[in-house]
Amino acid sequence: MSDAPTPEQESQVQPKRSVRKLVIAALVLLVIALAINAKGIYKIATGQKTIQSYFAQHSPRGRRYMAPSGPVDAKVVLVGYLQSNNECHDGLEQLLRQVAARAPRHIRVRFMDTSRKIGFRKADALGMACDAGFTINGKLEFEVPGPVPDFEGAGPTDTSSAVKDQPEAQTHVVKFSGPGPGMTPEHCWTEKDLEYVLNQELKKAYGPDVQLAPPRPTTQPTDKPH
Numbered sequence: 001m002s003d004a005p006t007p008e009q010e011s012q013v014q015p016k017r018s019v020r021k022l023v024i025a026a027l028v029l030l031v032i033a034l035a036i037n038a039k040g041i042y043k044i045a046t047g048q049k050t051i052q053s054y055f056a057q058h059s060p061r062g063r064r065y066m067a068p069s070g071p072v073d074a075k076v077v078l079v080g081y082l083q084s085n086n087e088c089h090d091g092l093e094q095l096l097r098q099v100a101a102r103a104p105r106h107i108r109v110r111f112m113d114t115s116r117k118i119g120f121r122k123a124d125a126l127g128m129a130c131d132a133g134f135t136i137n138g139k140l141e142f143e144v145p146g147p148v149p150d151f152e153g154a155g156p157t158d159t160s161s162a163v164k165d166q167p168e169a170q171t172h173v174v175k176f177s178g179p180g181p182g183m184t185p186e187h188c189w190t191e192k193d194l195e196y197v198l199n200q201e202l203k204k205a206y207g208p209d210v211q212l213a214p215p216r217p218t219t220q221p222t223d224k225p226h
Contacts, residue, residue, distance in 0.1 A: 063115055066093060070100055070108035075205035076198065077108045080134045081123040082179065083115040089132050089179045096134060099194060102212040106202055132179035141175045142197045148172045148188055 064084045080096045082089035093111065100109040112119035114131040123131050126140050133140065174189040174197075181190045195212055202210045 063113065066111035066113065068108065068110035069097065070104060071106075072108065074106055074108035076103075076106055076201045077110070077137055078134055078198075079138075080109065080111045081114050081119060081126070081128055082111065082132045084111075084113045085115050088130075092132055092134070092179045095180075095191070095194075098215075099191075099198065099212065102215065103198070103202060103210065106206055106210055107198070127175075127177065129178040133175075133177040135176065136197055137201055140177065141173055142193075142200075143171050143173050144193045144196050145171055 066080075066082075066084055078096050078100055080093060082092050096109050100107040112122055114120045114123045114128075120131060123133065126133065126135070128140075136142070174193045176189055176194070178189075181193075182188055199211050202212070
């Protein structure tokens with residue numbers, strides 16, 4: 001008798017082979033996807049990137065044009081790096097526009113969209129957290145007065161600043177990384193740090209008479225008389 005499989009047996013084996021091939025192909029694709037996105041997954045796991053910023057980077061939905069402002073020949077230039085389609089980055093754009101408007105003839109502000117490849121690569125090369133941050137005249141790190149601010153969950157011994165383990169130091173280094181003040185413990189910068197650095201850059205570029213104007217006071221609603 002022949003040991004060759006019958007047509008009925010062959011028809012039962014064929015689907016099993018197809019399923020096995022599909023499973024192997026799916027596993028190969030999964031490994032490739034993990035390898036391609038390994039850096040992004042690592043950044044999410046270590047807190048350098050949020051899931052929202054990761055998906056905003058890979059989705060064109062909601063992208064918008066962020067217009068520059070200020071004179072093109074300004075000697076002080078703010079470049080904001082943020083995702084135009086990530087609402088968590090909107091506050092950074094607003095902050096940079098507001099502070100630049102306090103010296104409108106001397107500061108130019110423009111933006112790089114980190115949801116696009118070129119903007120993402122530049123922010124990544126600068127080591128920005130959550131694909132967001134800003135530079136002032138091309139620099140990301142500056143020395144500012146005082147010890148490292150003690151944000152909740154962060155403090156002088158938790159940061160990578162120049163005064164680690166020296167809370168009484170007279171100066172420390174800030175890195176303008178992340179979508180907002182104090183949002184990344186290892187890069188604890190404040191709005192006062194931003195104002196201080198801009199005033200120093202304005203002084204170097206235009207002399208001591210050019211400084212940021214005071215911020216506009218926020219008006220509080222008053223109760224109408226009955």
